[in-house]
Amino acid sequence: MKEGVLLTGGAGYIGSHTRKALRKAGYRVVVLDDLSEGHREAVGDADLVVGDAGSREALDPILAGGGVKAVIHFAGRCYVGESVRRPRRYYRENLVGSLALLAAMVDAGVEAIIFSSSCAVYGDPGGEDLDEERLPAPVNPYGRTKAAVEWAIRDHARAYGLRYVILRYFNAAGADPEGELGEDHDPETHLVPLVIREAREGKGELRVFGTDYPTPDGTCIRDYVHVSDLADAHVRAVRHLLEGGANETLNLGTGTGHSVRSVIRAVAERAGRPVRYREAPRRPGDPP
Numbered sequence: 001m002k003e004g005v006l007l008t009g010g011a012g013y014i015g016s017h018t019r020k021a022l023r024k025a026g027y028r029v030v031v032l033d034d035l036s037e038g039h040r041e042a043v044g045d046a047d048l049v050v051g052d053a054g055s056r057e058a059l060d061p062i063l064a065g066g067g068v069k070a071v072i073h074f075a076g077r078c079y080v081g082e083s084v085r086r087p088r089r090y091y092r093e094n095l096v097g098s099l100a101l102l103a104a105m106v107d108a109g110v111e112a113i114i115f116s117s118s119c120a121v122y123g124d125p126g127g128e129d130l131d132e133e134r135l136p137a138p139v140n141p142y143g144r145t146k147a148a149v150e151w152a153i154r155d156h157a158r159a160y161g162l163r164y165v166i167l168r169y170f171n172a173a174g175a176d177p178e179g180e181l182g183e184d185h186d187p188e189t190h191l192v193p194l195v196i197r198e199a200r201e202g203k204g205e206l207r208v209f210g211t212d213y214p215t216p217d218g219t220c221i222r223d224y225v226h227v228s229d230l231a232d233a234h235v236r237a238v239r240h241l242l243e244g245g246a247n248e249t250l251n252l253g254t255g256t257g258h259s260v261r262s263v264i265r266a267v268a269e270r271a272g273r274p275v276r277y278r279e280a281p282r283r284p285g286d287p288p
């Protein structure tokens with residue numbers, strides 16, 4: 001078997017799809033997850049440690065002994081709207097928790113980190129391309145915690161020799177094509193599963209948050225990328241770092257944006273029935 005990889009938050013949506021891809025590629029996988037949002041069943045045949053990814057008590061025993069050669073850091077809170085209401089939680093869990101992980105890695109001599117960052121670090125680009133050279137200018141607490149961790153990783157790399165791939169995800173969507181895994185949040189707040197639910201159940205609960213944005217149809221535009229493509233990118237990032245590759249900060253998206261209305265239209269076409277929705281006010285923190 002290949003090297004050991006620790007996945008913090010590996011029982012969650014992107015983490016579980018990545019766990020599957022890493023196992024297929026022959027890596028040994030340890031998942032550290034407090035199961036606050038993740039699911040035990042999503043860990044599959046990887047080792048599971050139930051614990052807080054921001055605590056040295058949980059991290060140190062896993063990193064001791066030299067079996068783990070790389071860490072993929074998924075653990076964290078990921079809701080823009082909630083981050084506006086509860087910034088304390090976001091700074092504590094996303095930023096302070098990540099600092100504990102970086103310290104534990106430095107102390108244990110584990111060099112390679114792959115970090116789940118977000119296109120939310122870019123903020124509101126006003127229609128310009130979001131290339132990686134662009135200076136982060138996040139517009140909500142969620143994006144600000146991600147940008148802060150990115151800077152911390154680069155500073156730790158410079159001072160302590162950590163090596164990193166920072167992956168800025170655009171909007172993860174979809175499910176494992178073999179049907180073993182999927183998106184399972186409770187409550188679900190993400191657009192794609194909510195639109196599909198409305199198409200299936202027709203309860204009339206779908207809301208479109210904001211129809212007065214400066215976009216062609218007035219609704220927000222996002223780049224929706226398939227979760228299995230994200231998983232594949234993580235496997236490549238692990239391989240890259242373990243083969244001695246350079247530090248990288250990379251966008252992970254398709255390069256094409258879709259508005260909220262066009263997502264609803266696409267699901268309705270595929271489902272063969274109309275999908276009802278209500279126009280609702282903007283959701284705080286959402287960039288256009």
Ligand code: UDP
Nearest residue numbers: 080189190191194207208209220260283286
């Ligand atoms: N959205 C919406 N109704 C919903 C959920 C989301 O209109 O019930 C919009 C949201 O305002 C954003 C886009 O869909 O513009 C994607 O939101 P999501 O929460 O899926 O991902 P985010 O971009 O916040 O990471």
